[in-house]
Amino acid sequence: MRTKIVAGNWKMNKTSAEGAALIAGIRKELGDGKLPVEVVVCPPFTGLDAAAKALAGSKIGLGAQNMHFEAPGAFTGEVCAEMLKALCVQYVILGHSERRTFFGETDAIVNRKTKMALAAGLTPIVCVGETLAEREANKTEKVVTTQVRDSLAGLGADLAKVVVAYEPVWAIGTGKTASPAQAQEVHALIRRVLAVISDGQTATGIRIQYGGSMKPENAKELMSQPDIDGGLIGGAALKADAFAAIVRGAL
Numbered sequence: 323m324r325t326k327i328v329a330g331n332w333k334m335n336k337t338s339a340e341g342a343a344l345i346a347g348i349r350k351e352l353g354d355g356k357l358p359v360e361v362v363v364c365p366p367f368t369g370l371d372a373a374a375k376a377l378a379g380s381k382i383g384l385g386a387q388n389m390h391f392e393a394p395g396a397f398t399g400e401v402c403a404e405m406l407k408a409l410c411v412q413y414v415i416l417g418h419s420e421r422r423t424f425f426g427e428t429d430a431i432v433n434r435k436t437k438m439a440l441a442a443g444l445t446p447i448v449c450v451g452e453t454l455a456e457r458e459a460n461k462t463e464k465v466v467t468t469q470v471r472d473s474l475a476g477l478g479a480d481l482a483k484v485v486v487a488y489e490p491v492w493a494i495g496t497g498k499t500a501s502p503a504q505a506q507e508v509h510a511l512i513r514r515v516l517a518v519i520s521d522g523q524t525a526t527g528i529r530i531q532y533g534g535s536m537k538p539e540n541a542k543e544l545m546s547q548p549d550i551d552g553g554l555i556g557g558a559a560l561k562a563d564a565f566a567a568i569v570r571g572a573l
């Protein structure tokens with residue numbers, strides 16, 4: 323019932339030309355016909371325009387990795403939702419753990435960004451996840467519950483349009499993947515929290531991606547868990563064959 327969604331988070335990698343070449347490679351792998359699941363690539367801001375052109379005629383969607391929560395104005399160095407829309411961007415990753423850790427993003431900031439993205443007609447991919455210290459201190463449930471509740475507060479009916487990405491911080495870029503059972507447990511928790519802040523029907527319809535060292539070898543098993551509706555892929559999204567293999571694993 324939920325269409326799976328696989329998104330590549332390129333992080334601070336790929337020039338415009340390199341990104342266009344990667345997209346050409348992904349299109350060659352997946353073909354331009356109907357895709358079995360929703361597929362999205364998220365280049366850095368500087369690569370969005372070239373990526374949009376490289377995606378012309380393909381069913382692959384385009385996402386950004388961040389945006390500011392304000393409308394156009396005096397915010398040096400920032401990029402707003404309207405600018406992304408003008409580049410044919412449809413999705414935006416918000417509150418990634420690297421944004422939270424290195425750039426001080428709080429749940430309150432992520433919440434403002436999410437509201438602005440929705441108001442502009444973008445689909446937010448809102449990231450949550452516990453650190454290793456939090457997991458070891460048995461705080462996973464508390465931390466993830468708070469992040470979901472506060473990052474997604476006050477969205478009303480628009481909550482149904484959000485994609486949530488569960489990314490345990492200890493699994494990101496480390497090669498340590500959460501086991502399918504570990505991931506499923508937290509995904510089920512997230513869906514319960516979503517039901518509390520909305521209703522059961524809305525929560526059942528929301529896609530929850532897993533992210534953190536997902537690769538062709540583990541993608542299929544992770545995405546066959548009942549509450550895992552796709553993946554947010556970092557390292558493995560930088561290679562066309564690996565990314566395409568993960569997309570096929572979502573079937």
Ligand code: PGA
Pocket residue numbers: 331489493494495496497533534535536554555556557558
């Ligand atoms: P990874 O990154 O696949 O390289 O672990 C995932 C992410 O941070 O979105």
